[in-house]
Amino acid sequence: WTFLEFVRGFGGTGFGWNLLGHTQWRSPLLQLAEWVGVFGVSWLVIFVNAGFWKRFSHPKSRATLLLAVGCLLVATAYGEHRKADLETQLKQAPTHRVGLVQGNIPQAEKWNVGFSEKIQSRYTELTLRAAQRGVDWIIWPETATPGSAVDVVMRGWLEGLARQVKVPMFLGTPWIERNKDGSGYQVFNTALLISKRGAFLDKYDKTHLVPFGEMIPGERFFPILSRMREWAPIGEFTPGKESKVFEVPIDPAIKVSPLICFEDLFPALSRERVFLKGAQVLVTITNDAWFGATAAPIQHTQASVFRAVENRVWMLRAANTGLTCAINPAGRVVRQLLDPVTKRPQTAGFEVISVGLLDLPPTFYTCVGDWFVSLCGLLLFLGRIWFWRPLRR
Secondary structure, eight states: OHHHHHHHTOSTTOOOOSOGGGGGTTSGGGGGHHHHHHHHHHHHHHHHHHHHHHHHHSTTOOHHHHHHHHHHHHHHHHHHHHHHHHHHHHHHSOEEEEEEEEOOOOHHHHTOGGGHHHHHHHHHHHHHHHHHTOOSEEEOOTTOSSSOTTSHHHHHHHHHHHHHHTSOEEEEEEEEEEOTTSSOEEEEEEEEEEOTTSOEEEEEEOSSOOBTTTBOTTTTTOGGGGGGGGTSOOOOOOOOSSOOOEEEOSSSOEEEEEEEGGGGGOHHHHHHHHHTTOOSEEEEEEOGGGGOSSSHHHHHHHHHHHHHHHHTOEEEEEESSSOOEEEOTTSOEEEEOOOTTTOOSOOOEEEEEEEEOOOOOOOHHHHHOSHHHHHHHHHHHHHHHHHHHHHHO
């Protein structure tokens, strides 16, 4: 089961949504992720349930249940202790303040030219209000701008707003570039860092696109597949070539790595940016308006919680609508933006979060990666050899 969960989320068309381990996003078992990742937590959930099943289906068999309960108790005790220790350290850590802005723009309006002024006005108002609360930098969600930041009007608006609030801005935008041979254009789903003086400092183009959402798998080799766009709303984005870590120019500067939309579902992407590129904070910008008032935005957030714990870093989430929140290195959702009346996340507003940075060594998982999945794969292979040997005889 654990090995197949990994396979389901592997590769360009992978989709590691609703893993069994995600059910433990608010339990002490979550803390094991710094050793075995989310897949190891999935294994423990299965093992404990299998222990009870075997005890009741084979009344004389007790060893598996005792081992399972023992593992559960040890994991729970470790999780409670580890979380309490981290929370204590976070209270003493130096902090900076970040503003998370959620525009709550309906999907039907996002790319309608008639609503462009409304979208700009809303983000301007929310950003100015957040800045008045004394923030060091501000984050907007995925594709927050109602047009490409390359456009002269969009660029002028963003530059002017950054100079007005006088803090760096981190935001999502479409980015359009002409092909080198002049034959056409490429469209990227981009995260952009703007200085407090309005300069475009750095950008990251999303590397892992949503299959059948932002691209059609195999279209490059089989162009006829592009005809699917005639009856399905599938984007035609170009994937970025490399991961990025931004250096946000505050005092002191911090290294921040962007994850766009469902990129936070993939443990390897976050691990690479923390271990190899030195990211101190992970930021997920997303547009969960596609899901409406369903459980999906919360399910998406569950993945972000595991990325924070696996690498023991802050995870900041800014959604167009969905769940805009901050998750600390202990995996606790510190603050989340909810409608004051309905208590639902589908609302326009902002949250100001105090982020305390801990100087922690890399976790075992950050250093080694999905070793537990490799172990499961090896045992699965050896088990199949052992199972088939008697049949061959």
